[in-house]
Amino acid sequence: MVEIRWHSRAGQGAVTGAKGLGSVVATTGKQVQAYALYGSAKRGAAMNAYNRIDDNPITNHETKMYPDFVFVIDPALAFTDDITKNDKPETKYIITTHLSKDELIAKIPALQDKVERTFVVDCMQISLDTIGRTMPNTPVLGAFMKVSKLYELDFFLDNMKKVLSKFPQKIIDANMAAITRAYNEVK
Amino acid sequence: MAEKFELNEVEVWDGNYATSQALRQAQVDVVAAYPITPSTPIVENYGSYVANGFVDGEFVMVESEHAAMSGCIGAAAAGGRVATATSSQGFALMVETLYQASGMRLPIVLTVVNRALASPLNVRGDHSDMYLGRDSGWIQLDAFNSQEAYDLPLCAFKIGEDMSVRLPVMVHQDGFTTSHKAQNVYPLDNDVAYNFVGDYVPVDEMLDFTRPVTHGAQTEEDWHYEHKAKQHKALMDSRPVIDRVLAEFKELTGREYKRVETYMMEDAQIALVILGSSVETAILAAKQLREEEGLKVGIIAPRCIRPFPYDLIRDAIDNSSNLKAICCMDKSAPGGAMGMLFNEVSSAAYTTNTRPLISNYIYGLGGRDFAIDEAKRIMKEQKAHADAGHITTNIQQFSGLRGPKLGFYETRRS
Numbered sequence A: 001m002v003e004i005r006w007h008s009r010a011g012q013g014a015v016t017g018a019k020g021l022g023s024v025v026a027t028t029g030k031q032v033q034a035y036a037l038y039g040s041a042k043r044g045a046a047m048n049a050y051n052r053i054d055d056n057p058i059t060n061h062e063t064k065m066y067p068d069f070v071f072v073i074d075p076a077l078a079f080t081d082d083i084t085k086n087d088k089p090e091t092k093y094i095i096t097t098h099l100s101k102d103e104l105i106a107k108i109p110a111l112q113d114k115v116e117r118t119f120v121v122d123c124m125q126i127s128l129d130t131i132g133r134t135m136p137n138t139p140v141l142g143a144f145m146k147v148s149k150l151y152e153l154d155f156f157l158d159n160m161k162k163v164l165s166k167f168p169q170k171i172i173d174a175n176m177a178a179i180t181r182a183y184n185e186v187k
Numbered sequence B: 001m002a003e004k005f006e007l008n009e010v011e012v013w014d015g016n017y018a019t020s021q022a023l024r025q026a027q028v029d030v031v032a033a034y035p036i037t038p039s040t041p042i043v044e045n046y047g048s049y050v051a052n053g054f055v056d057g058e059f060v061m062v063e064s065e066h067a068a069m070s071g072c073i074g075a076a077a078a079g080g081r082v083a084t085a086t087s088s089q090g091f092a093l094m095v096e097t098l099y100q101a102s103g104m105r106l107p108i109v110l111t112v113v114n115r116a117l118a119s120p121l122n123v124r125g126d127h128s129d130m131y132l133g134r135d136s137g138w139i140q141l142d143a144f145n146s147q148e149a150y151d152l153p154l155c156a157f158k159i160g161e162d163m164s165v166r167l168p169v170m171v172h173q174d175g176f177t178t179s180h181k182a183q184n185v186y187p188l189d190n191d192v193a194y195n196f197v198g199d200y201v202p203v204d205e206m207l208d209f210t211r212p213v214t215h216g217a218q219t220e221e222d223w224h225y226e227h228k229a230k231q232h233k234a235l236m237d238s239r240p241v242i243d244r245v246l247a248e249f250k251e252l253t254g255r256e257y258k259r260v261e262t263y264m265m266e267d268a269q270i271a272l273v274i275l276g277s278s279v280e281t282a283i284l285a286a287k288q289l290r291e292e293e294g295l296k297v298g299i300i301a302p303r304c305i306r307p308f309p310y311d312l313i314r315d316a317i318d319n320s321s322n323l324k325a326i327c328c329m330d331k332s333a334p335g336g337a338m339g340m341l342f343n344e345v346s347s348a349a350y351t352t353n354t355r356p357l358i359s360n361y362i363y364g365l366g367g368r369d370f371a372i373d374e375a376k377r378i379m380k381e382q383k384a385h386a387d388a389g390h391i392t393t394n395i396q397q398f399s400g401l402r403g404p405k406l407g408f409y410e411t412r413r414s
Helices: A014-026 A101-107 A123-130 A137-148 A153-163 A169-185 B015-025 B040-051 B065-078 B088-103 B128-132 B146-161 B190-197 B220-253 B278-293 B310-318 B340-350 B372-388
Strands: A002-009 A031-037 A046-054 A069-072 A092-096 A118-121 B011-013 B030-033 B058-061 B082-086 B109-114 B139-142 B169-174 B182-185 B260-263 B270-273 B297-302 B304-306 B325-330 B357-362 B396-398
Touching: A002 A014, A002 A137, A014 A031, A014 A046, A014 A137, A014 A153, A014 B011, A014 B182, A069 A137, A092 A137, A101 A118, A118 A137, A123 A137, A123 A169, A137 A153, A137 A169, A153 A169, B011 B015, B015 B040, B015 B109, B015 B146, B015 B169, B015 B190, B030 B040, B030 B065, B040 B058, B040 B082, B058 B065, B065 B082, B065 B088, B082 B088, B088 B109, B088 B128, B088 B220, B109 B128, B109 B146, B139 B146, B139 B220, B146 B169, B146 B182, B146 B190, B146 B220, B190 B220, B220 B304, B260 B278, B260 B310, B270 B372, B278 B297, B278 B372, B297 B310, B310 B340, B325 B340, B325 B372, B340 B357, B357 B372
Parallel strands: A002 A069, A069 A092, A092 A118, B030 B058, B030 B082, B082 B109, B109 B169, B139 B169, B270 B297, B270 B325, B325 B357, B357 B396
Antiparallel strands: A002 A046, A031 A046, A031 B182, B011 B182, B139 B304, B260 B297
16 A cells, blocks of 8 residues: 655645546546645645555545655645654655755655655746646656656556646646656755 | 436446436436535536537536425326435435435435535545435445446436335445546447436326326324325335346346345354445455455445445344454434444344444545554454453444544443
8 A cells, every 4th residue: 555645735735636636546547545634724724635546446434644755746745744644664755845855855854764764846836837827736646657656657657648638738748848847856 | 307427337427427327317307406525527528518518318417416405306296217416414404305305205316525514614535424314214325446336327207216125216426536546447328328217207296187186195193104104105105116126237237236235254253344436445455454454354334324234234144153242334423322233233133143343433425545454453452352252342432533532422232
């Protein structure tokens, strides 16, 4: 079982990202869950989304998880959310930031014993450059492919195109560029 | 003729989307609906199928849930296949008309995404609305995950429309936990799904002007009692029809459903009776306890809440020769009584040979998380009852509640 917790703001596409990841993974015969914890959340409010991935049907409906991966897709949430909640010794962190990894870790005490497990990528800048607005949900999946080695980049891109097929070609291309850049730039 | 909606062999759908697809495939004639969280996406998606030409039927936007069910009743009496969706306060506002629908024997399908009832206001999932409907004369089925939120509405049309049943059917799913959680769903081909449900056959339809009929007439003391008794008999007698439709669904899809689902009950010493998505979490907890501590835990999950499956609950209890203690888990504020499941299961168990100890937990109100560790703690507590030969705690307790421990009543058996 692979478990992922997203830290996001409502409107940044975490739910769509989590469902997109689930859709790609399901095409490979695996079982998935994608869900979010929000009640009457308004745009901009901090929220969590979650993924579970397994070879067998997933029957756990407990919301709380001990994640294998934590995605922080809003830079400020790295400072204000409890991003290391329910940490395991092998939990990996993929954090959106314009800071270098050293600069970021210096500012966040909870990450200081998790240096090897922390990865940074600037999904905000990447999505601004490629998609034209801050939409960090798809780039973080590129970074995730690099860090997790779950799938080859090309395989993931091909399947993600199918998930996005209802969008205009221009938007699909921009998302592919964002995913590719994040894959290459995550450190 | 409706446009063809392309589906993949495996889709990643949340419960709401899954249910909306089942309604589309059943080729419903009229959906009259008013949106409410968390069931809104069912009718929102359905509205988009109508707007995009994937559905031939009518979508009627109304001013309230009372009007929504009233519209459904009118359309069903006119002679059409009818469905809608609601939750919580909307369900509460529908209650008056729910009794009209069942009394008029109209096989409407109502998909209910379970949510807490105010006050305090809360959009998250518990079973308050589902419990509120249990005397309304409807058949009530319960889906535990997204796949079932797709499968059971298809079965619901076929059950309700059966000529020996002709009763409305609710299909419940848990708000957010099921309705907003995307999981692998294996949909049927459009034609296969429709052929399973079959063409709608109206009875005493008002649009048949050659044969005028009255629906919902006034009866007073001369006939009311006979009508209600007959309606109750139809509900009780729907059990073999439900069994038959579920068996036909298994034949078609390989997916097996029963009016009462049992898991690991053959050798169970203790059992949890539980509903909704929590069933799946409880199964996981039971498996873990069996592995970790050799504790023989089983799960009993009523799939059909009305008509309440006293027959199969008693079978589940008597077929487990080792069964010593049962805990009934109710996800609804009991309002000055024991939980519904405790009451129903106790009354079923009283006339069994096994007659296990039975206790009651209230849990998960307003969407409070149901944790595996807490499920295991409750299971181990039942083991303590079994070992002592009597209930060692209060009979009714509260799980996952902050503040002082709350409990009521002690056993008089020793």
